[in-house]
Amino acid sequence: MTPAGDEWIVGREHELELLARLVDDPSAQVLLVTGGPGLGKSVLLDATARQARRAGTRVLRCRGCEGESELPFAGLHQLLRPVLDLADGLPARQRAALLGVFGIEESAEPADPLLTALGALTLLSDAANGGPLLLVADDAHWLDVGTLDVLAFVARRLEGEPLTLLVAAREGCVPAPFAREARTLAVEPLEPAAAGRLLDVQPRPPVGRARSRILEQAAGVPLALVELARAAGRDPAAAQDWTLPLTGRLEEIFAADLPGLPGATRQLLLLAAAAETAELPVILSAAEPPSRSRCSASAHCS
Numbered sequence: 001m002t003p004a005g006d007e008w009i010v011g012r013e014h015e016l017e018l019l020a021r022l023v024d025d026p027s028a029q030v031l032l033v034t035g036g037p038g039l040g041k042s043v044l045l046d047a048t049a050r051q052a053r054r055a056g057t058r059v060l061r062c063r064g065c066e067g068e069s070e071l072p073f074a075g076l077h078q079l080l081r082p083v084l085d086l087a088d089g090l091p092a093r094q095r096a097a098l099l100g101v102f103g104i105e106e107s108a109e110p111a112d113p114l115l116t117a118l119g120a121l122t123l124l125s126d127a128a129n130g131g132p133l134l135l136v137a138d139d140a141h142w143l144d145v146g147t148l149d150v151l152a153f154v155a156r157r158l159e160g161e162p163l164t165l166l167v168a169a170r171e172g173c174v175p176a177p178f179a180r181e182a183r184t185l186a187v188e189p190l191e192p193a194a195a196g197r198l199l200d201v202q203p204r205p206p207v208g209r210a211r212s213r214i215l216e217q218a219a220g221v222p223l224a225l226v227e228l229a230r231a232a233g234r235d236p237a238a239a240q241d242w243t244l245p246l247t248g249r250l251e252e253i254f255a256a257d258l259p260g261l262p263g264a265t266r267q268l269l270l271l272a273a274a275a276e277t278a279e280l281p282v283i284l285s286a287a288e289p290p291s292r293s294r295c296s297a298s299a300h301c302s
Ligand SMILES: Nc1ncnc2c1ncn2[C@@H]1O[C@H](COP(=O)(O)OP(=O)(O)O)[C@@H](O)[C@H]1O
Pocket: 008, 009, 010, 011, 012, 035, 036, 037, 038, 039, 040, 041, 042, 043, 044, 198, 222, 223, 224, 226
């Protein structure tokens, strides 16, 4: 059953049940949630966090973000910030290492990875003394390496602690320390019936041809269903012959993947975006390596 207050979540009964069991038994468990963008990983994590809080479990969260993925321990700082007041109880060297990497205290020695990880583990263990703890790390593919190493270190030492770690990452980008995690919940596209239900509960549910186009093109991805329905509601005429209009949110999601693509793929996408045609052969021919004569012309331009 969908938890109270989360009835708007369509489908996902099996996933929510599994996550609810995890919250009910917060004993040294790690679960990796994977899936493509927009499939609903964060929705599931948020629902689990809400349910945990209702059950009296303290929730600590961090979320990877592209702009901070190069900042050492940025994610760990976000995760531990609410319990940093417990740092006073840490063994002196662990305390100095942990607070040192956050720049809270000046550290005479260079950061020691083992002491830093131990400091985080002890801190979390102390926090869990006050009651069960759920750690949620969303968008782990964008977490900084320091944070990922500490999380993996903690995950390997959860035994005996009333502590659960939930990590979500994009399929195909699961950070190495968690890639071999045995317990994985792979979030799949919604079943057609659930996809239809999701369209039905939108503020302006699409009908007729627009509805079937959206169902076809969104392929069960909830974000695409929601956003395409919104776009079709805004521009019903375009939705009839379809050229699907993209919403800013969908564009953002697709654009976020661009930096990770190979240069040739990025160039091809750029050409496709700039081309005034959707004819693939034309776009591909424009992407072909330049002939001799064109080569000398382009050398001129650079
Ligand atoms: N099961 C669902 N029911 C209703 N809406 C959903 C569901 N899953 C996802 N969504 C919609 O899709 C959007 C994107 O989901 P999100 O959890 O952010 O995807 P992900 O984290 O996998 O990239 C949400 O903001 C929500 O509008």
